[in-house]
Amino acid sequence: MSPDARIAVDAMGGDEGLAVMLAGVARARRKFDGLRFFLVGDEARIRDGLATHPNLTAASEIVHAPDVVTSDEKPSQAIRRAKTTSMGVAIDLVKQGRAAAAVSSGNTGALMAMAKLSLRTMPGIDRPALAALLPSLGETDLVMLDLGANTECDARNLVQFAVMGAAYARTALDLESPRVALLNIGTEDMKGTDIIRDAAARLRDATHLPMTFSGYIEGDRISRGHVDVVVCDGFSGNIALKTAEGTARFVADLLKRAFRSSIRSKVGFLISKPATELLRGHLDPNNHNGAVFLGLNGLVVKSHGSASEVGVSHALSVAAKMVRDDLTRRIAQDLGNFEKQAA
Template identity: 45%
Template sequence: MTDTIRISVDAMGGDKGPRVVFHGASLALTAHPDTRFIFHGRKGDLDPLLEQFPDLKPVSTIRHCDNVIAMDDKPSSALRKGKGNSSMWAALQSVKDGEADVAVSGGNTGALMAMATFCLRPMAGISRPAIAAIWPTLRSNIIVLDVGATVGGDSRQLVDFSILGAALARALFDQQKPTVGLLNVGTEEVKGLESVRDAGRMLADASGAGFVYHGFVEGDDIGKGTVDVVVTEGFAGNIALKTAEGTARQVSTYVSNALRSSLLSRIGALIAGSALKALKQRLDPRTVNGGVFLGLNGVVIKSHGGTDEIGFRSALALAYEMARGRLIEKVAEGMQQFPAPTAPSSPNPVEPEAKPA
């Protein structure tokens, strides 16, 4: 890593095109002037746009790519047609080649995971990559993984996810020994899926190696912030993430409707204005935008495809923090402290099963 943080950006990814990407990068640069950008995409589109962001221009490089992966391309066909010559692939290649510290794309999640796995390869000892979400809770932000890279997942994968999630917590939150909980349907030893119970035993034996194993947690422990890292397989994790998003939107709608329901409530809302504005910001899903791909030889952030410049700025800020926090080194340290009992490294690209957000 150099003194600056070098972010490689798929400028063509996302539903809203490169203008949102540049605008978000410009906002991110204000917060962290020591950022350098490599934008990958169609030079003819990007060059004139960059002119509109004079602050961004001196710290940015544009790399031409002909191809763009569509949001509805299947992972396998995206890999076939986009390997080597798409903006998504090129963004990853910059990380592989060591000219960038982290890659960010707002493109198709499945394609990005397939390409990232193929390009960067899983770390030695990690069988499958995971997607981690940064989850705001009543206590502080925590990490929840996997939120959609794998479906199913055996006990060893859950242990891998614990190591990866703990390393992310150490990198992002500067915690020495984050607490790790396994998501389950009950906190009693006898309950839940066999894979989860087995993983619980393995983690209990190894607790203390880079993290403290807390035990089982339930769905409502996520919002409470009971632990720093919540580990689950991707089916339940994705459903938990989406259900929480839906519930947050639902409750926010109830609040807005209540405050608009009568003249008095409108007056009250007007007077409470700044507090409600702060609340609205707190609930804004754009402020926590970015699924982190973990378990690969390189850091990749998936931004929500439909987000605007505010959301893209958040994804870039997350990428910056991850690089500054030396995520990859911390994962490697975690792996050393907790050697894999079985370590079938899979060099094959995997198709993720779900979008993280």
């Protein structure tokens, strides 16, 4: 990563407050030597918070923003206040070229609207998509997109999502040729809507891209480790994501109830504690935090609003990897190669 590269952090966004955001930045700083930041928000409060993180002082520049986008604020309202909010100023630093990426734990809808309006979509991309890393039984996590940015998509959109998702997987998961699949109601060729079948046909013909099209995948196979990138429209993706998160919480709560049900169960918990801790860590959303808006003329990462220090650090790590591997250039190059082949 260039020594001049900086990540703009919306220090005031998120449910857990400034202290957790700064702790996460400090953790990321220790992980990535040379990583530097713009800390955007209330200057006096940020300066006071830095007193407990001396390692950040020399690596950070405070950019004052007097206002904060609230969690329940409508995107249209937030856009009108973009120039004075910590979220809007962080994105604007990317637009100006002063920051290589922006990270926020704030309002998702507002962040998407601000980022799209300020940075615009890349040439050849019709719509940006929200992508995230999800746990998998494979050797790495998997990338899934779109997770809610676009409720309705045509075949061209899905193909673009596949190209962007594969480029992101090469960066985030260090894969040379990610396995890409379309989320569908079955794996047979005739299954699904005309849009999904059309997108599949186009992806099967894309033989010169650094990806392997694996056809269709059903919802119950997403995390089995058979593919690296799952592509869908934002409506289906958001439902699948929320269902998976709910199932993970259900399993965790069920285990807690079972282990507390009797003395024998409590003894069994002590014996199996290493395994349950491994499971808890694998399912902990903080260890997979950092959704990415792909397809914009700039890098923007959405951290979960309730992310812990570890989660914030992970989101910043995602941003650092994208900057290091110049993800925007990769997407543009892959998309250009696909369009040349399709012509």
